Amino acid sequence: MHSPFGLQLEGIRENARRAPALGISIRARTMAAFTVSAFLAGIAGALLAQVTQTVALGVLSFDRSAAVLIIVMLGGLGTLIGGFIGAAVYTIAQDRLSSLSPVYWNFWIGLMLVLFVLFARGGIVGALDRLGAAWRKRRSDGA
Amino acid sequence: MSPEIVLATAGLCKSFGALRVTDGVDLELAKGARRALIGPNGSGKTTLINLLAGTLAPSSGRILLHGRDVTRSSAQRRVRYGLARTFQITTLFPDLTPIEAVTMAVCQRRGVGGALLRPLRAESDAIDEAYALLQDVRLAECCTQRTAALAYGRQRLLEIALALATKPSVLLLDEPAAGVPQSESVEILDVIAGLPSDTAVLLIEHDFDLVFRFAERITVLVAGRVLREGTPGEIARDPEVRRVYLGDDVHVA
Numbered sequence: 001m002h003s004p005f006g007l008q009l010e011g012i013r014e015n016a017r018r019a020p021a022l023g024i025s026i027r028a029r030t031m032a033a034f035t036v037s038a039f040l041a042g043i044a045g046a047l048l049a050q051v052t053q054t055v056a057l058g059v060l061s062f063d064r065s066a067a068v069l070i071i072v073m074l075g076g077l078g079t080l081i082g083g084f085i086g087a088a089v090y091t092i093a094q095d096r097l098s099s100l101s102p103v104y105w106n107f108w109i110g111l112m113l114v115l116f117v118l119f120a121r122g123g124i125v126g127a128l129d130r131l132g133a134a135w136r137k138r139r140s141d142g143a
Numbered sequence: 144m145s146p147e148i149v150l151a152t153a154g155l156c157k158s159f160g161a162l163r164v165t166d167g168v169d170l171e172l173a174k175g176a177r178r179a180l181i182g183p184n185g186s187g188k189t190t191l192i193n194l195l196a197g198t199l200a201p202s203s204g205r206i207l208l209h210g211r212d213v214t215r216s217s218a219q220r221r222v223r224y225g226l227a228r229t230f231q232i233t234t235l236f237p238d239l240t241p242i243e244a245v246t247m248a249v250c251q252r253r254g255v256g257g258a259l260l261r262p263l264r265a266e267s268d269a270i271d272e273a274y275a276l277l278q279d280v281r282l283a284e285c286c287t288q289r290t291a292a293l294a295y296g297r298q299r300l301l302e303i304a305l306a307l308a309t310k311p312s313v314l315l316l317d318e319p320a321a322g323v324p325q326s327e328s329v330e331i332l333d334v335i336a337g338l339p340s341d342t343a344v345l346l347i348e349h350d351f352d353l354v355f356r357f358a359e360r361i362t363v364l365v366a367g368r369v370l371r372e373g374t375p376g377e378i379a380r381d382p383e384v385r386r387v388y389l390g391d392d393v394h395v396a
Contacts, residue, residue, distance in 0.1 A: 004257070014239060015235065021230075022308070025219050
């Protein structure tokens with residue numbers, strides 16, 4: 001987020017008590033944020049309907065909402081590329097795990113999520129960021 | 144001609160259940176006033192600030208800001224009308240840097256706070272203004288550090304900078320130097336002494352040195368009521384004030 005609006009959203013997340021004391025209306029800003037994300041979700045839904053050619057009740061199920069959350073957390077919260085990486089990793093993992101253990105694949109996905117939450121809060125993108133930073137530091141120290 | 148009154152309350156009351164914390168407070172602040180609000184612990188000073196700022200709604204009474212009744216207005220609306228506050232317990236944005244936080248407040252005041260498709264870079268005027276503000280409160284050299292990593296005294300200065308970013312005509316300072324070690328409180332004193340002269344300031348403070356040096360007038364609050372109001376000299380001499388609050392052994396130079 002590199003707009004004044006994005007900065008305010010960060011501010012509201014950081015301290016919802018201070019934001020109104022700076023004249024920021026939390027209701028107006030969060031409303032706008034949800035409107036934008038609902039708009040994007042609407043486009044995604046339309047694309048899904050185009051691709052699958054059917055819209056069953058299953059698209060409203062908890063499984064799909066949970067899957068999206070897991071994808072975002074695996075990839076890395078708050079990054080654009082994280083969503084793509086997370087989606088790829090999730091889909092591949094789901095495919096492999098369900099062929100390995102058709103009954104318990106959910107468990108392995110869950111375990112993966114727990115491990116990420118415990119040890120890699122920023123998801124894959126966050127971990128790569130840290131690795132990259134450590135590598136640059138080592139190089140500059142060595143030079 | 145009497146000076147313009149920027150903030151006034153009439154019969155302001157606030158009760159929490161049976162407990163009356165603010166009890167019929169009448170207060171008037173003129174443009175550019177330097178007013179201190181003192182009183183023993185639990186006398187309702189912070190509650191009064193919360194009522195003025197819109198964090199709490201009064202049980203009865205009225206609050207006028209520039210002659211406009213704001214008794215029922217939201218906190219953010221009062222900010223737009225020119226009323227800003229700081230918090231006794233530091234209330235900042237831990238993961239933002241000072242320059243980000245102040246720029247956010249400046250953008251809000253300039254009416255571009257909700258701009259979604261405009262890069263922050265395009266608001267270089269706002270960033271410059273935020274930087275100048277941080278220079279005023281002596282935070283320029285640490286303006287790109289995380290707020291959470293700043294020394295406590297610096298966080299107190301950032302409190303003031305954030306309030307100033309809204310360009311207030313009335314500024315409520317809730318114990319700006321509370322908990323700051325002596326070595327760092329000097330800077331806070333300097334900043335408070337250098338506040339814009341056309342801004343009316345209401346200062347809550349326990350440090351008498353600061354109060355008597357800063358204030359042109361002092362209001363003494365006891366059990367939610369205004370006990371006395373007067374110049375620092377009058378307050379220091381007042382026998383009633385000495386009895387309930389200052390203690391008989393306080394001498395004021």
